[in-house]
Amino acid sequence: MESTTRASRVSAAFVRIADTLVDEYDVLDLLHTLVDECVGLLDATAAGLMLAGPDGVLQVLASTSEESRLIEVLQQETGAGPCVECFVTGVPVTIRDIAGTGDRWPKFKHAAAAQGFQSVHAFPLRVRGKTIGAMNLFRTDTGELSEEDVAIGQALADVSTISILQERSIRESAIVNDQLQRALNSRILVEQAKGVISQISNVTTNEAFERLRAYARSHRTSLTDTAEAVLGRTLTL
16 A cells, blocks of 8 residues: 555656646746655655756755755855765765765755755756756755665656756757756746745745745746746735
């Protein structure tokens, strides 16, 4: 019964990912769906995801909590950490005990400990030898992911990568760069809107984002358009 339930949950996760793959799909919503599903399926505490922009520089685009976002931002700024290494090498990086990494990534180690994370598992977003980003799964306890969990996490990341790049985008790098640049621009608007909602409604940034995302979904609009409405003061959440 447990394996059946597990299989059903995995299938449902792929369905939810697939539901975002329409002609004008929202890249940010796809990435947030990816990290949400991975946290729920793979017994993680939190997750974060970075994509490379047209200039090749990694940018934080999705996270499930403020704590994981801060760790991703640190890796982005320092250019060091399991997510960065995963992006550079194009292979998963598993750290079963962050405290035992020594001097490998000292700033990452200290920041992760401060946020209560003890282990991390990074998956590359890759297709046909091209890596466009990486996803981190954080846990508050030590230990490895099972082989099954690693396979599921990588499969979800691969499907999401394919949806971003697509055949036409792979053939035309200008389309890829434009799509990623639009995602980066959208992320800035969403972060600004989160701050406005948090300040006006006196809620955490996590709650602010959930309000933003819930409104976008219920009204069948994009996160970017919803954020612009909040920033333009035509929408209060």
